[in-house]
Amino acid sequence: MATVTQTHIHQMPISTQPHFTYTPLPLPPHVKAEAFKDLGREVKGYDPAIVTPEQMDEIIEMLYRYSILLFKNVKLTPKQQYEMTLKAFDPAAQSYGHGNNKTGKEKASILHPDLKTIPHQPQVQLIGNGKVPGMYEGLDSPQLKHPHHKTFHKTPISQEDEDAGATRFYRWHIDAALYALSPPKVTTLYAVSVPKGAPQICRYDDGTGDEVTVPLGGTAFVSGKTMFDILPAELKSLAVRTKVKYAPHPYVWMSKAHALPTGLGIENEGLELSLDELPEWEESKVKLFPMCWRNPVTGHLHVQVHPCGAQALHIDPLPAGADRDHALYPDGGEVKDLKEVREILYRIQRPGIAPELVYAQDWDEGDLVLFHNRGLLHSVVGAFKEDQLRMFHQCNLAASDDPVGPTAEDVEIYA
Ligand SMILES: [Fe+2]
Numbered sequence: 001m002a003t004v005t006q007t008h009i010h011q012m013p014i015s016t017q018p019h020f021t022y023t024p025l026p027l028p029p030h031v032k033a034e035a036f037k038d039l040g041r042e043v044k045g046y047d048p049a050i051v052t053p054e055q056m057d058e059i060i061e062m063l064y065r066y067s068i069l070l071f072k073n074v075k076l077t078p079k080q081q082y083e084m085t086l087k088a089f090d091p092a093a094q095s096y097g098h099g100n101n102k103t104g105k106e107k108a109s110i111l112h113p114d115l116k117t118i119p120h121q122p123q124v125q126l127i128g129n130g131k132v133p134g135m136y137e138g139l140d141s142p143q144l145k146h147p148h149h150k151t152f153h154k155t156p157i158s159q160e161d162e163d164a165g166a167t168r169f170y171r172w173h174i175d176a177a178l179y180a181l182s183p184p185k186v187t188t189l190y191a192v193s194v195p196k197g198a199p200q201i202c203r204y205d206d207g208t209g210d211e212v213t214v215p216l217g218g219t220a221f222v223s224g225k226t227m228f229d230i231l232p233a234e235l236k237s238l239a240v241r242t243k244v245k246y247a248p249h250p251y252v253w254m255s256k257a258h259a260l261p262t263g264l265g266i267e268n269e270g271l272e273l274s275l276d277e278l279p280e281w282e283e284s285k286v287k288l289f290p291m292c293w294r295n296p297v298t299g300h301l302h303v304q305v306h307p308c309g310a311q312a313l314h315i316d317p318l319p320a321g322a323d324r325d326h327a328l329y330p331d332g333g334e335v336k337d338l339k340e341v342r343e344i345l346y347r348i349q350r351p352g353i354a355p356e357l358v359y360a361q362d363w364d365e366g367d368l369v370l371f372h373n374r375g376l377l378h379s380v381v382g383a384f385k386e387d388q389l390r391m392f393h394q395c396n397l398a399a400s401d402d403p404v405g406p407t408a409e410d411v412e413i414y415a
Contacts, residue, residue, distance in 0.1 A: 019055045020045040022062060025070060025359065030212055032356040039223050039376075040068040040359060048080045048368075056088045059370070063089075063186060064297035067375045068221055068359070071368040076190050078121035078137060078393055081368075085123070085395045089186040092400035096123045097184040097373075098177045098251075099398065115394075116142045123395055128193070129217070130389035144391065146217065146384045147171070154258035154267045157203065162383060167200040169220060169263035169379040171308065172353060175396045176373070178246040178309045180285040183403060184373050184396035189219065191367040193391035195384065202360075202381050205261035212355040215362035217382045217390055219369070222359075224302030224376050227352025228292060231303075235348055236414045238328045239303060240406045241316040242291040244345075247272070248281035250309030257308075263379055264353060265307035265346055268339045288314065290405025291348070293374050301406055301414075302375045303352065307345045312336045322415050353377075374403050 025040035027033060041062060046055070063069050076084075086093055096117075116126040119138040126132075126139065129146035136142060149168040150156035157166050176183035197216035204210040214220060228239060247253040257271040266272075275281075291313075292301040317332035324330045335341050360381065361369060371378065373396060384390060406414070 019058055022066070025068070027359070028213065030355055031359065035223070035226050035357050036359065038066060039221075039226070040070070041066045042070045042072065044072075046071050046074075048074060048076050048084060051084075056084075060088055061297060063370055063372050064295055064375070067223060067225075067372040068361075069370045070361070071370075072364065073366045074190070074368040075366070076368055076393075078118050078124040078395075081188055081190055081393055081395050082121050082123050085186060085188045085397055090184075090397060090399050093184070093397035095181070095398050096125070097175050097181070097187075097396035097398050099181055116144065118393070123397060125394045127392050127394050128390035129195075129384040130387060132389065132391060136391075146382070146390060147380055148383050149259075149263065152259045153261055153263070154269070155205070155261055157205070165198060165200050167202050167214070167382045168205070168261065169202060169353070169381055171259060172222070172262075172264045172349075172377045172379045173308065174304060174306045174373055174377060176306060177398065178250045178287050178306055179248050179281070180287075181398035182401055183289075183304075183399060185399050187371055187373045187394065187396040189369045189371070190393040191363045191365055191391075192393060193389050194363045194365050194367075195388040195390055197388070200382050203261075204355075206350075210355050212358050212360075214358075214360040214381045217380070217384060218360035218362055220358050220360045220379045220381050221371065221376050222353050222357050222378075224293070224304045224352070225295070225300045226357055227303040227349060227377075228301045230351055231348065233414075234326050234328050237318070237322075238315065238344070239291050239348055240301070240411050240414045241318070241329075241332065242344075243288050243314040243405070244291055244305050244310050245312040245314060246287045246289070246306070246309045247278075247311040248275065248286050249278045250306075250311075252278055253311075254308055259308065260346075262350070262353065264349055265342050268342065272338070287402075289403060292406050292410075293403040294406060294410070295375060296404070301410060303348060304374060304377075304403065305345055305349060307342065307349060310341055310345060311338070313341050313344060316411075319411060319415050349377075 022041040128144040293304040313335040315332045
């Protein structure tokens with residue numbers, strides 16, 4: 001079982017005179033404005049070259065409050081990006097969020113082909129699409145590949161529909177190794193090169209008819225807080241009592257499996273690798289995380305589960321005196337059947353990715369986005385043609401501690 005320790009807490013009150021200005025993100029017409037009251041801010045006035053520790057404290061505070069911070073027209077070197085990610089959010093962190101230097105059997109990980117490490121700043125990854133001409137940050141003509149849902153979903157959309165502008169959420173996730181390392185607190189994404197193109201229609205294809213218009217190659221976000229807040233009482237009760245056990249080396253474990261059409265979890269086909277086919281692993285490094293992670297600044301609960309890597313659920317019984325009517329798993333227990341695990345997770349997470357709750361970042365070159373990786377889920381969307389060059393710098397760092405779950409008081413309120 002993972003050791004859960006107190007996370008690094010910033011409890012500075014919002015300064016009465018902030019150093020920067022914070023304005024709501026422009027929202028597309030399909031979203032429910034109410035759900036975005038506390039999600040996303042554009043920060044104006046920030047210069048990464050001259051930021052002070054006090055200014056950085058303010059940014060951290062705002063990130064925990066608003067989950068997504070966007071900075072426009074930024075010039076940021078990989079070193080500045082690394083230092084911002086490290087110093088600001090987790091001074092004790094050391095390695096890239098998925099661990100550096102993958103070797104041997106770990107190369108089977110489904111994440112491996114998507115990332116190119118910048119040699120002089122190995123915690124920063126180059127991601128995107130197309131062949132970069134010439135030398136770039138010490139990489140010789142790196143070939144990038146935007147993940148396409150047809151390589152992961154069981155039932156991809158037809159080429160004809162794709163040509164007409166349809167796409168899918170590739171994979172809803174948290175940036176985290178989910179084995180041995182602790183989930184990064186923040187991910188920084190910096191847009192270097194952004195091909196322009198028509199928006200696409202992102203289809204859910206799960207029988208609901210849901211779909212949402214997304215910018216080409218946008219990054220889609222949903223709030224884990226909203227995901228919790230909109231649940232009916234019996235699912236809130238279950239969520240605060242549940243811990244999620246991840247498979248060892250989950251990205252290798254799921255490397256032959258296929259995703260649901262929503263990108264929110266895995267189809268039950270029995271294609272996961274058996275535990276003895278995995279790279280060497282030990283029980284003490286397997287992650288067992290609360291289903292809800294507590295925001296260290298606001299105290300809000302965020303449903304934070306990477307549905308693809310989940311292997312089992314550990315459910316606590318209802319606390320003494322709690323109302324057992326309509327309660328799910330009132331006596332608690334361990335759910336090991338993958339189909340049942342996935343059904344429970346889907347029931348809890350699917351409402352939170354409804355079209356009116358999705359914000360998709362429409363990138364411009366020079367955009368820097370910081371997102372609270374312990375407070376939301378994200379997914380890439382869209383498909384690029386081979387010659388469309390997209391270049392992003394991504395940085396996140398395995399944290400120095402694991403996320404903290406609901407307090408006894410939270411359980412009292414919701415269970
Ligand atoms: Fe990601």
